[in-house]
Amino acid sequence: PDSVNVGERYFATTLGHDVSVLSVDRRGERARVRAGNVEIEVLVSALALPRGERQIARNKQIRHSVARDEADISDFSQLKIIGCRAEEAIHLLDRFLDQAALEGVDNVRIIHGKGEGVLMKTVREYLAGHQLVAEFRVGNDIEGGEGVTFARLK
Secondary structure, eight states, X not given: OOOOOTTOEEEETTTTEEEEEEEEOTTSSEEEEEXXXXXXXXXXXXXXXXXXXXXXXXOHHHHHHBOOBXXXXXXXXXXXXXXXXXXXXXXXXXXXXXXXXXXXXXXXXXXXXXXXXXXXXXXXXXXXXXTTEEEEEEOOTTTTGGGEEEEEEO
């Protein structure tokens, strides 16, 4: 759209859902939106004309990154980012957390691997300051140990 207006509905391409705009920042770069019961900030450039209430195809990047149970393709409880660069991992993690919250997932598993610890540290620092994360913990030995982080969403 040419402009984004408070109170109107748009399609958030990064979330894959129609949203209602609650506010727009002064520079017009970010908008606070509501999708279902979740309020979140998105880039204004990620808003498009609404597509209605129909279910749409999931974002390809999330589709290949989210490990799903074959019986339930809507399971957004796990993200595998092993081998990603830190910047790419944070981008995927942010989108994953948004989608998990929209899907009503309470607990998520992030598989980042151990490696040299850079990705592990980056993920945990990001989770510590994320508005949707109530708490997080390191996986125990059976769950994957230091190579896995579990987060409980608000």
